[in-house]
Amino acid sequence: xxxxxxxxxxxxxxxxxxxxxxxxxxxxxxxxxxxxxxxxxxxxxxxxxxxxxxxxxxxxxxxxxxxxxxxxxxxxxxxxxxxxxxxxxxxxxxxxxxxxxxxxxxxxxxxxxxxx
Amino acid sequence: xxxxxxxxxxxxxxxxxxxxxxxxxxxxxxxxxxxxxxxxxxxxxxxxxxxxxxxxxxxxxxxxxxxxxxxxxxxxxxxxxxxxxxxxxxxxxxxxxxxxxxxxxxxxxx
Numbered sequence: 564x565x566x567x568x569x570x571x572x573x574x575x576x577x578x579x580x581x582x583x584x585x586x587x588x589x590x591x592x593x594x595x596x597x598x599x600x601x602x603x604x605x606x607x608x609x610x611x612x613x614x615x616x617x618x619x620x621x622x623x624x625x626x627x628x629x630x631x632x633x634x635x636x637x638x639x640x641x642x643x644x645x646x647x648x649x650x651x652x653x654x655x656x657x658x659x660x661x662x663x664x665x666x667x668x669x670x671x672x673x674x675x676x677x678x679x
Numbered sequence: 680x681x682x683x684x685x686x687x688x689x690x691x692x693x694x695x696x697x698x699x700x701x702x703x704x705x706x707x708x709x710x711x712x713x714x715x716x717x718x719x720x721x722x723x724x725x726x727x728x729x730x731x732x733x734x735x736x737x738x739x740x741x742x743x744x745x746x747x748x749x750x751x752x753x754x755x756x757x758x759x760x761x762x763x764x765x766x767x768x769x770x771x772x773x774x775x776x777x778x779x780x781x782x783x784x785x786x787x788x789x
Contacts, residue, residue, distance in 0.1 A: 569722070597777070604782075604784075605781070605782075606768065606779045606780065606781045606782050607723075607768070607779050609776070609777075612776070656722050656723065658723075658777075667711075667713055667725045667728050667772070668725075668772075668777055669725065670715075670722040670723040670724070670725075671722050672721050672722040673720075673721065673722040675720075
């Protein structure tokens with residue numbers, strides 16, 4: 564149980580393109596989903612917290628107009644990297660919690676984004 | 680603020696060696712503690728968790744004990760295998776936010 568599916572797993576696109584990444588909780592409802600970014604050989608950096616039906620909460624230094632997050636249902640959150648540039652190339656990982664209260668998060672397999 | 684510090688890698692061991700990866704934390708509240716593992720090119724998988732002091736998190740082969748007095752949550756395994764080669768992240772959760780350590784890369788030699 565507690566499976567989180569992330570799609571696509573790998574995307575290569577040209578500079579200036581917008582890219583959408585989907586994060587789905589397959590067998591549970593996730594009120595809250597999280598988006599992380601991971602640079603090579605680094606830890607995960609929380610980008611934003613996504614709550615169903617409301618605006619995402621972005622961490623300091625993360626451009627909300629650059630990284631658009633939508634959490635339209637209890638099983639789906641999307642991250643759109645708008646007008647992507649090579650410096651946006653990274654590994655993006657989403658996670659979801661079943662319930663609140665310091666419970667473990669369940670992670671998707673990540674999306675490797677490469678901007679040419 | 681809240682933080683997690685874990686030993687720097689890479690850690691290189693021979694197969695069947697005993698493994699310890701140190702993790703200490705700083706938190707103002709009463710966090711839950713976790714170990715996650717990340718295999719190359721994949722997302723994170725929960726390895727084990729502990730929610731209160733003296734809890735022993737275990738997944739049958741890995742274990743870690745929540746030590747409040749030393750603010751530690753060291754990961755241990757009695758006999759490592761080549762397939763254990765991965766990056767291991769210690770993490771804490773407080774107020775529904777999760778904070779990760781920098782990760783420890785583990786190499787197991789056959």
